[in-house]
Amino acid sequence: MTGEDFHHHCHSNLTRAVLPHGLTEFDVHDVLNIFQCTGLNHDDMYFMKACPAQKGDYLEFFAEIDLLCALSTCPGGDLSLPMWGPDAQDPLSVCRPLGVEIYDLDAALLEGWQSPERAAYNGQHGLQIAKAEWEK
Template identity: 65%
Template structure:
């Protein structure tokens, strides 16, 4: 029996999800109209935070080998507005690529960034159902490691992100669910989350256009390319599978962003049913 395609259509649809692909394609392709304003390397098993002004492009690239990076994102001026992985998964996809957007939390609910470049976009879905740049899983953390394996380790992605944002006045409570850049994941036949070896090669990149002034933080995952389990009985520490990631921030020529304006939040003016009622 052939499944009715109407039963598997995206649950969330509407014109607010339409993207001007021609606009973002120009930004992604016309790299000669960029000026490098910041560049640095995030070393293995570490994290770093940085600012990306609205209208700029940020590129994350592999340096000398495959490496997974865990990405967090906040509005620079109000960190209560931050990347919302679950809603992005619903509005866009479980695995993101070019023209997908990263959405912010309530009550803001607007695009924080739009993906304009992905050298691994053609990876698609592999034989096991693995796909790249996932919002399904979240950052590795020392609490789970302690709980499952009784191992104390200070350089999980959660901890790396915590250290990265402290200079910006944020704390562990501000670190949130991530976009797993370059990570290959999926769900198995038992609906369980799995991770595969990162397929990125030196020079692969993933880049996004900042739709608002952003504070961004990135952790280089201590599992490196995730080709072997990190902890557990008999497992070796896979430090040899870890590689740095490079970050570049670019200003764009004005003609590339003509007509662009920062996205606004939905104009919900209700009070969540908390208005006082009047009785006749």
């Protein structure tokens, strides 16, 4: 919102946010668009429309593993202004601030809870192709 590091893609904002932590663009997964209306229409064309969120709306979650969260307000703000074409406007006026609160839970609330086991995935997706029974 300060105009520093502005880029027209949230993915780029997220990439810049994780670089100081020794991560790269390859570590940035698909964005999670909270409070945004985007998608594909019946012709498989991408669409965006104005955000329905109101001041005070929030998302609360419990992280079962350690997380590094990178946040970006959408460079298009609440998507209520056209960003391309002859009617394009600067979306900075419709960018809204993000607030983050991190809670330290009382140990009694976590009594009996266990962290999930690490997935057995070995990281070789598509690099080592196992033969199907009918190929052997």
